[in-house]
Amino acid sequence: MFNVETIRKDFPILKRQVNGKSLVYFDNAATSQTPQQVIDVIVDYYTNYNANIHRGVHTLSQEATDLYEQARLKIQKHFNAKASHEIIMTSGTTHGINLVASGFTALLNEGDEIIVSALEHHSNIVPWQMLCERTGAILKIIPMNDEGELLMSSYTDILSEKTKLVFVNHISNALGTINPIKVIIEKAHAVGAAVLIDGAQACPHVRPDVQALDVDFYVASAHKMCGPTGVGMLYGKEEWLKKLPPYQGGGEMIAEVTFQNTTYADLPHKFEAGTPNICGGIAFGAAIDYMNAIGFDKIAAYEHELLDYATTELLKIEGLKIYGTAKEKTSVISFNLDGIHPYDVGTLLDKMGIAVRTGHHCAQPIMDYFKIPGTIRASFAFYNTKEEIDALVSATKKAQLMLS
Known part of the structure; x- marks a missing residue:
């Protein structure tokens, strides 16, 4: 059985507070977190x-x-x-x-x-x-x-x-x-x-x-x-x-x-x-x-579930655009809000305890193709939860309101 709450107990950093908020770590494409066993x-x-x-x-x-x-x-x-x-x-x-x-x-x-x-x-x-x-x-x-x-x-x-x-x-x-x-x-x-x-x-x-x-x-x-x-x-x-x-x-x-x-x-x-x-x-x-020991089939299935959920919930935000909509895709969402620089959104998300990556992600030709300075990238791992995605959606709405 895949039990995300049990898995999360293996990662001591997930208990951290950031800016007075429980850490939501969505920068897994940059580096994953390390379990106590390692x-x-x-x-x-x-x-x-x-x-x-x-x-x-x-x-x-x-x-x-x-x-x-x-x-x-x-x-x-x-x-x-x-x-x-x-x-x-x-x-x-x-x-x-x-x-x-x-x-x-x-x-x-x-x-x-x-x-x-x-x-x-x-x-x-x-x-x-x-x-x-x-x-x-x-x-x-x-x-x-x-x-x-x-x-x-x-x-x-x-x-x-x-x-x-x-x-x-x-x-x-x-x-x-x-x-x-x-x-x-x-x-x-x-x-x-x-x-x-x-x-x-x-x-x-x-x-x-x-x-x-x-x-x-x-x-x-x-x-x-x-x-x-x-x-x-x-x-x-x-x-x-x-x-x-x-x-x-x-x-x-x-x-x-x-x-x-x-x-x-x-x-x-x-x-x-x-x-x-x-x-x-x-x-x-x-x-x-x-x-x-967890199993890559289980990891892939759970992360795909997170990707589908996050995609659906983020697209409910008016003015939000997702870049990268390939039929075959893993648990990464790059997005922007109309008229708002991704760095500003990322900074406010951090104030709310949410770690995402902003910028060109060392893939500047992709950003040049879309004619944008960069994106807000939320990348999910098998120790993330739908509740954390809800926190991201709520914080993104707040950032949009504050920066509009």
Whole structure:
């Protein structure tokens, strides 16, 4: 049974007061909250196991290494990677994207083409622009429509034998659109292109199967999945990871170093230079355990219920417009009130204890498409309630009245 009130007890921050009001946290697309079960793992690590990994013969180092590598195995199983060495531990989604972009500098030629979508976060635009500057490759864009959906016929038109890479987010952080990544991957592979999927916004809501998707690279962040900040993962097919050169040089990623020559370690350590976020990696595994114990099917069903309820209730407010009305969508609502700047609304909502995100959400091309400065974004997680949505609706009406 899915019992939201029981689940909420796992999250100590939800008991907080903000500006004298009970906290309503609707900024989950920026970062999710952390349950006590994961907090306990973090405390336990620093209390009992804190040591550097992979290098020490002493007990603490060996125990910390075992915990860290067990977390990698949990991540492998969760995403259904073929092998644990296909999981590269990173500082987050942005790190994973930049690692791949850096590696492809050696693999692209002038005139090659790479494709991104109009729905991308800046972290899945800027690294590819930089890659084009380094290599002379050409960046092409899959356009979107007014509903916030990608125009797949246009995608087919811009694919060619010159296409070497395709980069698309699984779910839009700004609009909540769920992209048809299976089709995108299949079409890219048909012309011989590799595909990277930005899964940062998808992983809190669904459980991606990288083998079933046949994706070449998939990136995610722990802090979107009830884990800590500063840690994430890059999945890469073994054959691709072997082709890419190391992203950084240093300790851990080497096999042998002399002043004449250096040889690199095998996967995954080839891409894991320096001391990693050991505690973060272990806590990432604990967060995956926590969410799987609840069940992603249950999470998705409940969050869809919240999305439907919030959409219906918010649209009852005169002058409110929702941006992003795709048929396939997750629990994100971006909206504006006629004649009122989103920042002003967000500020007043905060005074009433409601945390939302305002601005362009690191997706400025989407806002440019709609010719708006930004939106008010309410993003829901499985620990939110309909009563909290009622509070959002009431507070939005008050803000509208005060700012009109």
